[in-house]
Amino acid sequence: MKPEESEALKALLSTKEALGVICFSKHHDGRINCTRLSELLKVPINKLREICVNLEELKAIKMHKMGPDYEIELLDKDNEDLKKIFDEIIWENKQEYGKIYKKLITAELLDFMGDK
Numbered sequence: 824m825k826p827e828e829s830e831a832l833k834a835l836l837s838t839k840e841a842l843g844v845i846c847f848s849k850h851h852d853g854r855i856n857c858t859r860l861s862e863l864l865k866v867p868i869n870k871l872r873e874i875c876v877n878l879e880e881l882k883a884i885k886m887h888k889m890g891p892d893y894e895i896e897l898l899d900k901d902n903e904d905l906k907k908i909f910d911e912i913i914w915e916n917k918q919e920y921g922k923i924y925k926k927l928i929t930a931e932l933l934d935f936m937g938d939k
Contacts, residue, residue: 824904832881836912839919840866840874844884844895845909846923854887854894863930864923883908 824832835841843864847855857875861868875895878884883905886893899905913920 828881829904829908832878832883832908833912835874835877835881836883836908837916838874839923840864840871841878842912842916842920843871843923843927844875844878845897845913846920847927848895848897849909849913850924850927854896856889857886857893857895860895863927865926 836845843860843866844855847860847863857871858868861871864871872893875884875886875893879886883898885896885898887896897905897909899909
């Protein structure tokens with residue numbers, strides 16, 4: 824990855840939306856549905872999709888069309904450079920990342936309790 828691509832990627836990954844994608848993907852197996860993530864993070868779906876399109880252009884994620892929506896997949900499993908960048912971004916934004924993690928866990932707990 825070129826240095827300018829790396830810096831552009833780091834800037835994008837520092838956004839609330841991208842941190843949400845990373846957080847969900849790191850703590851769950853598989854892909855995340857854009858609409859569901861938008862609801863969990865309480866961010867507009869259009870803003871989330873725009874960030875995801877930009878991340879896909881930088882080859883950090885893959886968007887899979889699923890009907891009218893998309894599912895997001897991180898591409899760090901076989902890419903050590905991406906893993907390092909994701910870890911660096913998580914560390915640099917640990918407070919915001921922690922808030923997002925708490926929000927996701929709380930939403931999942933409420934969903935679980937609502938199913939009973």
